[in-house]
Amino acid sequence: MNSLTLTCVNANVYSVHLADGSHIGNLKHIGTVWKFKAVGYDHTGSIEPGGGPLTHLHNTVLSAPDVAELHAKLGAGVVKS
Template identity: 60%
Template sequence: MTSRLTLITVNANVLAVQTVNGEHVGNLKRIGEIWKFKAVGYSADGAVEPGGGPLTGQHNTVFVSPDADAVSGRLAPHL
């Protein structure tokens, strides 16, 4: 079964992407007319690691819109 990801509004151009357990795994960023997934990880001491985390391989995945079902369908299988 595929995990469901949630999108949480940060501002008009950024949405945080979280797992069902509340783990922040990246952000969707609006760049012009498209949305790109930007993977995020955290070091052992809690420092942010841009491009890191469990979805590193999906960094820069493009989406037409910030649709939670589409994001889950494409990203969650990689968790």
């Protein structure tokens, strides 16, 4: 499984990255829940909200910005290249 990492952006947003540093989404505190927001990039480098390798997991709810829970809920969904 590819390793996923979290980087704090601010109190309500964490960026989610693959082991190689590729940005694949954000974990956002929305209301009372944390939601994974998938992102991808097109051929020009423009962001594609809801895209990328975890598009099928867009809006997955997590209880907190926790790496273990992130791996449990998203890790198996990482498409290996």
